[in-house]
Amino acid sequence: MSAVDAVEEPAHLSRIQEKNRALILDAALSEFSKYGFQGATIEKISKAAGMSKSNLLYYFSSKPAVYQAVLAHILDEWLTPLRTLDANGDPAEELSKYIMQKMKVSAEAPEASRLFANEIMQGAPRVMSVLEHELKPLFDEKSQVIQDWIDSGKIEPVDPAHLIFTIWAMTQHYADFESQISALTGSTLGKKAFRSDATSTIIRMVLRGIGLEPAKPNPG
């Protein structure tokens, strides 16, 4: 489906294949997110997946193939929150929901966040085509949604791109910089109160930044 896979992934998978591919992708996500593409080794990935290096290479033909498979596997989950931003909804509600979804992903899949961050920081050499052909159209579409809200007077003028970037920045920061946040506060998004405080802080800054007032009750 997505532009990342293209290769690999036969039609029918045996139970063993399904289980072992999942084990490999899990272990690979963990290693690649920690050490980046160059820094990770298929030896360590295979050990983390509980099998020999040779066996890993039986399921994936090469190290880049594993990397691409991991990216393809988490890409949809990663793009879904932005896709749900609804032009016809109430701006305050839509943006609050978007931020809450992003925080949920950051809390539940911090390694995926760090993998993307790692890739982007290296200049996105392996996902540049995804950025250009999948993310950019989505980004342009949702920027237009925000622009329409501005033009119809629903929110104050703001550069839609910077609004999106700052939301990405704040929500993903809690996943990407988890170790620093933990060292400074002793807490992470894993703790309910911390995640709730972070979320409501971000929602308040975003909504007030465009002239709206956040609703008092339960952030998620």
Added chain:
Amino acid sequence: MSAVDAVEEPAHLSRIQEKNRALILDAALSEFSKYGFQGATIEKISKAAGMSKSNLLYYFSSKPAVYQAVLAHILDEWLTPLRTLDANGDPAEELSKYIMQKMKVSAEAPEASRLFANEIMQGAPRVMSVLEHELKPLFDEKSQVIQDWIDSGKIEPVDPAHLIFTIWAMTQHYADFESQISALTGSTLGKKAFRSDATSTIIRMVLRGIGLEPAKPNPG
């Protein structure tokens, strides 16, 4: 001085040593920020610095030694903006100045930003002691400054930690995710108008988030 160096760095340096150490640190910053500690190679660093691998190892005893030297070299520049946050100043002015300084560093030293981001994302294995013994006291001190502003009614209640984290997130995002921002907008912090728009957007979100109104004129 800082907790990072401790090793290396003799008292007197010849002109040749000074020049070559600077060349190495420059090249090392570029490589480490792109590929992380494991992914970078001293071979490539030495070539980028215009010398043989053996000569690099004449100036620094090992790969970790180079890495530590780079970190120590950029650490002060990195912590300076937060240090200048003045408890006795006007909150709106102090925070605006802080954000502008952070954006200046992100624009002028994006590789340093990415190097720190890379290190933190790996769990900060080599700078955890710096986080705990240098950054945390500073972080606690400045959190108290914000808390005092709240207690004296100068700004609306907000969790100081989340305020600081969101400022870090937004300002550093423009350096760390430069390639993605470039792919989506065709622009970067290097362009004046873009940097100005980003800065004023962040300042507006931060100040309004704590019940203040940003000044209209020239952001930097």
Added chain:
DNA sequence: CAAAAATCTGACCAAACGGTCAAAAGAGGT
């Protein structure tokens, strides 16, 4: 200018790397 010290390099080494291959071990069907 000559001796001494500092600087620089290519050859070399052991370990780790990505990847191949033949063959062993296991699973499923008859």
Added chain:
DNA sequence: ACCTCTTTTGACCGTTTGGTCAGATTTTTG
């Protein structure tokens, strides 16, 4: 039981990596 196809592994290969070392070259000093 048997045969076949799938799964798994250890041994192995060529390359790259971090690092050492003896010696060549350059710079500084007397």
